[in-house]
Amino acid sequence: MPVSTKTAMGTLVTIEVVGSGEGADELGAAMDCAFGWFHEIEERCTRFNPRSELMQVCSCSGVPVPVSTILYEAVRFALMLAEESGGAFDLTVGHRMEKRGFNREHRTGDIVLSPITPDDDVSFRDIALNPDRKTITLRRPLTLDLGAVAKGLAIDLAARELAPFQNFAIDAGGDLYLGGSNAHGTPWHVGIRHPRSDGQTIASLRVSNQAVCTSGDYERRSPDGQHHILDPRTGENPDDIASVTVIASGAMLADGLATAVFVLGPVHGIQLLSRLAVEGLIVTSDLRRYVTQGLQQVA
Amino acid sequence: MPEGDSNNGSTKKVANGLVAASCAAVLTVYTAGYIRTKSAVDRFEAQAAERRAALPESKRIVGRVDGPRSAMRTEPATERSSRHFPAHDAARAPKRITPALPPPPEVKLLDPSDAGEPIALDVSRLPLASDPGSQAAVLPQPPASPAESTVEAVAPAPSAPKWKDGTYLGWGTSRHGNIQAEVVIEQGRIASAIIAQCRTRYSCSVIEQLPPQVAQRQSPDVDYVSGATQSADAFYFAVVDALEKAK
Numbered sequence: 001m002p003v004s005t006k007t008a009m010g011t012l013v014t015i016e017v018v019g020s021g022e023g024a025d026e027l028g029a030a031m032d033c034a035f036g037w038f039h040e041i042e043e044r045c046t047r048f049n050p051r052s053e054l055m056q057v058c059s060c061s062g063v064p065v066p067v068s069t070i071l072y073e074a075v076r077f078a079l080m081l082a083e084e085s086g087g088a089f090d091l092t093v094g095h096r097m098e099k100r101g102f103n104r105e106h107r108t109g110d111i112v113l114s115p116i117t118p119d120d121d122v123s124f125r126d127i128a129l130n131p132d133r134k135t136i137t138l139r140r141p142l143t144l145d146l147g148a149v150a151k152g153l154a155i156d157l158a159a160r161e162l163a164p165f166q167n168f169a170i171d172a173g174g175d176l177y178l179g180g181s182n183a184h185g186t187p188w189h190v191g192i193r194h195p196r197s198d199g200q201t202i203a204s205l206r207v208s209n210q211a212v213c214t215s216g217d218y219e220r221r222s223p224d225g226q227h228h229i230l231d232p233r234t235g236e237n238p239d240d241i242a243s244v245t246v247i248a249s250g251a252m253l254a255d256g257l258a259t260a261v262f263v264l265g266p267v268h269g270i271q272l273l274s275r276l277a278v279e280g281l282i283v284t285s286d287l288r289r290y291v292t293q294g295l296q297q298v299a
Numbered sequence: 300m301p302e303g304d305s306n307n308g309s310t311k312k313v314a315n316g317l318v319a320a321s322c323a324a325v326l327t328v329y330t331a332g333y334i335r336t337k338s339a340v341d342r343f344e345a346q347a348a349e350r351r352a353a354l355p356e357s358k359r360i361v362g363r364v365d366g367p368r369s370a371m372r373t374e375p376a377t378e379r380s381s382r383h384f385p386a387h388d389a390a391r392a393p394k395r396i397t398p399a400l401p402p403p404p405e406v407k408l409l410d411p412s413d414a415g416e417p418i419a420l421d422v423s424r425l426p427l428a429s430d431p432g433s434q435a436a437v438l439p440q441p442p443a444s445p446a447e448s449t450v451e452a453v454a455p456a457p458s459a460p461k462w463k464d465g466t467y468l469g470w471g472t473s474r475h476g477n478i479q480a481e482v483v484i485e486q487g488r489i490a491s492a493i494i495a496q497c498r499t500r501y502s503c504s505v506i507e508q509l510p511p512q513v514a515q516r517q518s519p520d521v522d523y524v525s526g527a528t529q530s531a532d533a534f535y536f537a538v539v540d541a542l543e544k545a546k
Contacts, residue, residue: 025528069327077324153324156321
């Protein structure tokens with residue numbers, strides 16, 4: 001069964017395709033394309049490279065900047081998610097993340113700071129899109145952060161490349177897309193990590209043709225011990241939730257929603273997921289579980 | 300531990316705006332990327348098929364092969380089926396990188412002399428996944444016996460084509476980018492071939508063993524390279540393109 005692992009977007013990306021290895025040439029080409037999307041999207045959407053398309057846009061506030069389809073669609077979806085979540089998800093938290101010490105390029109370890117000092121009250125409402133001309137305008141100086149969206153987008157595109165092979169798994173640092181079924185011909189088993197106990201799972205799901213993304217307060221801590229999710233409305237770390245797992249049709253949706261739900265807290269988070277007919281599991285800091293309708297058995 | 304089945308899409312409500320938007324965004328980006336690369340992909344696929352179809356029908360002969368040679372010919376298939384990949388648990392299984400395997404090689408008779416005479420068999424086109432840099436092996440062929448299987452083999456190109464002296468450039472394409480080859484013809488023969496420009500996504504160092512093969516073989520017919528089949532094909536077509544101009 002072909003498995004391939006590469007480094008991209010600051011994490012390990014593993015693609016596994018179920019099968020005997022027939023059509024190895026086509027599979028090899030599809031895997032190359034799948035990994036290619038990760039690199040392409042990282043190049044355009046990272047805020048850790050001052051020459052990335054994203055950072056070019058950030059350095060040109062006040063004017064409409066024509067951008068690539070990748071960047072335009074990523075920003076457009078992020079804005080919709082920001083709107084839908086009432087600002088709990090906000091792609092303009094970039095500078096606050098920098099201030100918290102989330103400022104290192106993952107390959108070189110270099111500190112990357114954007115050359116702008118935005119006002120503290122910038123929000124997604126300071127971004128305007130022109131759908132006809134595919135331009136992005138930042139009405140005020142600000143730093144975009146597409147972390148939660150870009151990786152999911154790459155996973156979804158990789159899944160499209162692998163669609164002809166039907167049964168496959170993509171794992172990008174714990175964000176998963178599971179196509180078809182596993183080697184036993186049954187839906188994939190996905191364990192959800194226990195947020196307070198390494199190596200243990202707190203729930204187990206069976207998933208087919210869906211993405212599973214988990215945001216936890218245990219991943220990516222800044223030098224002073226803060227985790228990587230900020231409440232854009234307060235600038236603080238939300239402290240109710242230990243981890244959020246979202247199961248959705250795509251990884252961009254699941255990853256973005258996991259971030260938004262983390263900020264919203266368990267009650268409003270479950271409300272948002274239910275409104276969107278997306279399944280999710282929330283584990284609070286005191287290890288209580290909140291689940292959506294479809295996951296009642298897990299609770 | 301309880302298990303939940305989240306695969307119950309049929310009971311779900313109609314997809315709402317955000318869910319639909321995420322699907323649309325992925326499709327838009329994918330389509331944009333597809334349009335950008337589609338013509339190159341189509342061209343690549345047509346070329347690859349052409350290359351794998353080998354020489355025209357008129358240049359094919361039928362030869363008899365003995366047991367060992369048959370075994371060698373089936374080697375890639377055996378290798379594929381005997382590979383042991385981690386069973387099913389992507390999270391815990393050891394990670395392995397699987398190079399793209401080249402297509403089953405063709406058996407090429409270098410010297411199609413009488414069936415009873417020993418002749419050389421060029422196995423250079425066999426995939427050498429574990430050691431891509433190794434030189435092509437030339438094995439002596441034991442006398443063939445009529446009872447054994449028959450495979451189609453490809454005759455060598457006839458006498459050296461008549462190329463005009465000079466230095467010629469040609470381009471070859473693949474879905475990972477293009478390669479320009481520079482071929483020097485002296486006294487009607489290929490004196491040298493080099494990679495003049497490497498515009499592929501990956502470094503051309505993976506196929507650096509190929510350019511010398513062009514002069515050695517007096518032919519663009521270089522080895523396949525496991526894990527770099529597309530770069531190898533691009534180089535092949537670049538040489539073919541350059542040699543076209545030398546005619």
